[in-house]
Amino acid sequence: MIMQNIVAVIGPTASGKTALSVELAKRFSGEIISADSMQIYKTMDIATAKPTEEEKQGIPHHLMDFLDPCEEFSVARFCELAKNAVTDISGRGNLPIVTGGTGLYVDALLGDMQFEETEVDPVLRTSITADVEEKGVDKTLEYIRTFDPASAERLSVGRNPKRLIRCIEVYLSTGMTQTQLNEKQAGSGSAYQAIKIGLTARDREFLYERINRRVDLMMENGLLEEARRFYQQQSGDTACAAIGYKELLPYLSGELSLDICVANLKRATRRYAKRQMTWFKRDESIRWFNIDEQSFDEILSEATDMITKEFHYE
Structure with a gap:
């Protein structure tokens, strides 16, 4: 069986995954498959840090912004759609680049897990x-x-x-x-030859400060109004779990001040990043880069060399 080449760019929130993925896609005729359990939902743009058209730089993005927030989604469904996207992208001679911080999605796709439905009582x-x-x-x-x-x-x-x-x-x-x-x-083995590139920070406070700045920018870009609109519509349980909305709800309902809610949002996001790292650190096949020790250009250069060498690109 011929294994399909695939790159995964993973790591905690605010680590720079989108920017690196786009630059790698530009170098290797790549297309990006989102592995983010919240960016799948339409209208949930600011809270999920969904890349703008300007940030995408013309690179095709798959499994993003296609599901109504009232609909539920599962890892099994993600794997089905992601595998189809990988086949389509590879079939056109392009490189699939899986990007996101939902570790379960990445592991399930690259580990070729098979899903069976058990009866529900x-x-x-x-x-x-x-x-x-x-x-x-x-x-x-x-x-x-x-x-x-x-x-x-x-x-x-x-x-x-x-x-x-x-x-x-x-x-x-x-x-x-x-x-x-x-x-x-579990499947009998992955159908993919995968290179996993991880972004993190050796100094945790460096990453936390990036998270705090991102939340401030989200608020400037209209996160509060997006949260208000979100709660005015009927949404499913999965979408309601998105960090960025539930932390602002106490302000929208008149229970807490906006400053307290924003501080709670920053804390919740920092805790989420810590849980993401706990998940990813178990995978010894990830090649980690520390964003507080290397510049973006240095990381991009090393990642480019690694992909070129391992996939035998010219």
Whole structure:
């Protein structure tokens, strides 16, 4: 089997993934496949740091800005669409570049995980949902840790209640943990020859300051009004998990001042970046670059050389 070449540019929020991906795409006739679980939604532009047309520089972007916020989305659906995009891009002689900070999406695509739907018992799901809502995320993670420590560690990154519910549901309905189910469903091997490029900062405060500046710029660009419009429409559970809206809701409802809400947004984004790094650091195949120690041009040059060498490009 001929393996398809694919590049992944990954890392925490505000690390510069979009800019590097676009420059690499310009050098290698690349097209970008977004691996961001929130940039898939239409109208959610500022909160998700969706690249503007100017930032895209004419490079085609796939799996971005195509789903209504009231619709739900899954990693299985992402893999289906992403694999189709990789085949299409490669078939036209171009290089697929997967870019984003949703580690589960990247791992599922490049690891060739196969997904099977297990039957849903609506009564059981309702019961589990009520229990999770009563206990909260932290206590629910403690419970999951008693029977599936690996999943508890993985789920602590996104802290998505819906995925916590699903993890418990799988265990109670099948007697198999989510970890065991994932192992059972794992593919026989990836169909891709992947180069994984990671962006991070050795000094965590350097990255945190970039995050703070990004939030300030988002507010200047109209994040508050975008959040207001978002809450005026019916949105699905997945879209509502987006960082950037729920932190501003207390201001929109008159409960907290705007300054406090913006500070909470910065803190939530910093915590999210920390969880992203916890996820990605487990993958020893990622080639890391520290954005606080190398200039953008130096990172671009090294990444270009690595791709040229490993994919035997002229």
